[in-house]
Amino acid sequence: MKLQKRRPLQEAAQQSGIDLESLLHFIEWQWIHPVDHTHQILDEEDIARARLIWQLQQDFGVNQEAIPIILHLIDQLNCLHIELKIETKKDSTQETSD
Amino acid sequence: MKDPYQTLGLTKQATQEDIKNAYRAMAKKYHPDLNPGNKEAEKKFKDVAAAYELLGTPESRGKFDRGETPEQMQEQQQQYQQQARSSQRTGPFYYNTQQDGGRYSHSFGEDVGMGDIFENLFRQTGRRGPSRPQGGDIPGEDQLYQMEVDFKDSILGADREITLPTGKKLQIKIPPGIDTGKRLRFRGQGGPSAGKGPSGDAYIEVTVRPLAGFRRIDNNVESDLPISFIEGILGAEVQVPTLDGSVILKVPPGVSTGSRLRIRGKGVASAKDPGDQIVVLKVVLPKQINPELQEAVRAWEGKYSYNPRVES
Numbered sequence: 001m002k003l004q005k006r007r008p009l010q011e012a013a014q015q016s017g018i019d020l021e022s023l024l025h026f027i028e029w030q031w032i033h034p035v036d037h038t039h040q041i042l043d044e045e046d047i048a049r050a051r052l053i054w055q056l057q058q059d060f061g062v063n064q065e066a067i068p069i070i071l072h073l074i075d076q077l078n079c080l081h082i083e084l085k086i087e088t089k090k091d092s093t094q095e096t097s098d
Numbered sequence: 099m100k101d102p103y104q105t106l107g108l109t110k111q112a113t114q115e116d117i118k119n120a121y122r123a124m125a126k127k128y129h130p131d132l133n134p135g136n137k138e139a140e141k142k143f144k145d146v147a148a149a150y151e152l153l154g155t156p157e158s159r160g161k162f163d164r165g166e167t168p169e170q171m172q173e174q175q176q177q178y179q180q181q182a183r184s185s186q187r188t189g190p191f192y193y194n195t196q197q198d199g200g201r202y203s204h205s206f207g208e209d210v211g212m213g214d215i216f217e218n219l220f221r222q223t224g225r226r227g228p229s230r231p232q233g234g235d236i237p238g239e240d241q242l243y244q245m246e247v248d249f250k251d252s253i254l255g256a257d258r259e260i261t262l263p264t265g266k267k268l269q270i271k272i273p274p275g276i277d278t279g280k281r282l283r284f285r286g287q288g289g290p291s292a293g294k295g296p297s298g299d300a301y302i303e304v305t306v307r308p309l310a311g312f313r314r315i316d317n318n319v320e321s322d323l324p325i326s327f328i329e330g331i332l333g334a335e336v337q338v339p340t341l342d343g344s345v346i347l348k349v350p351p352g353v354s355t356g357s358r359l360r361i362r363g364k365g366v367a368s369a370k371d372p373g374d375q376i377v378v379l380k381v382v383l384p385k386q387i388n389p390e391l392q393e394a395v396r397a398w399e400g401k402y403s404y405n406p407r408v409e410s
Contacts, residue, residue: 003242008263039264048192075206078196
């Protein structure tokens with residue numbers, strides 16, 4: 001698995017261009033789960049997810065109630081995508097060895 | 099490269115509201131998180147985002163619209179292309195972070211039993227479902243942090259103490275010659291194991307902070323040195339800053355802009371392959387030409403004039 005850079009909250013806010021208060025709200029509402037919750041440290045996944053939420057809110061005008069639903073669907077889509085890739089890979093390996 | 103109005107499917111007559119609506123519509127359609135794995139959509143989204151950055155506010159749009167001369171238009175086009183390339187400057191899209199065992203998608207799959215769904219789905223076709231790693235005394239996770247290093251320390255090496263965001267202090271030996279992107283490993287300083295396994299490792303990825311006036315070329319350090327045309331003709335001894343103090347450099351007569359002089363041992367302080375400082379000369383004329391100086395030059399022009407555009 002790729003090792004991801006970790007950043008304290010303040011630095012993550014700077015890097016993502018999202019204000020600190022909004023980031024704290026995203027954590028409070030459990031839309032993002034920092035990789036290190038105790039020390040409020042975010043990794044690339046957390047920051048990319050926060051940026052997606054920010055885009056949904058700021059650029060697409062999605063309201064607060066809809067955000068967790070969209071995140072749920074995107075996670076589902078990503079998960080299925082990964083599982084499908086694993087299965088396809090297994091299949092092609094089996095076909096090659098048969 | 100299209101102009102940003104074209105990218106958004108608009109003309110220059112579009113209102114600010116039209117621009118916003120066009121951006122929203124296209125961004126929704128092409129957003130990489132809504133089109134996982136679709137490279138074409140990702141490219142289109144980046145173009146649309148770069149176009150919106152240029153036209154999204156009356157201020158930025160005004161700047162773009164005002165650039166009417168061909169030079170300014172060319173500059174704008176370059177800026178536009180650069181923005182299109184760098185719209186990932188702030189990091190990867192969420193989708194990209196989930197492809198190689200992302201935490202969110204992984205835990206999502208476990209929470210809703212996605213593995214079971216696949217197990218059932220593929221059992222019907224005689225295939226096995228995906229296997230998930232089992233817990234136990236697995237080692238703690240490796241952790242990666244970032245650290246900025248001064249240019250001087252990256253060339254000469256240094257001992258530093260840093261505090262990780264977790265509060266843990268680490269003594270760091272920065273080796274001379276370290277470059278941006280290199281990682282330092284600290285065994286056992288990463289996350290603790292949930293069971294009885296060993297702790298993970300901490301990695302510190304280095305970013306070298308640039309220093310004005312100095313550049314690194316392999317193991318050498320390059321710097322510019324302005325000299326007067328008199329020093330260029332007569333030669334001189336000039337004080338030159340290096341990364342560990344100033345030295346006196348002998349400039350031989352007859353040097354030109356671009357001439358390179360070497361100061362040995364002032365580059366990367368590596369015992370194995372030490373570098374030098376390369377001083378690139380730049381002949382600078384006085385800002386204001388004194389009439390007396392002009393007169394003096396005119397006096398010897400006939401005797402000593404030469405054509406620098408012809409190889410001698």
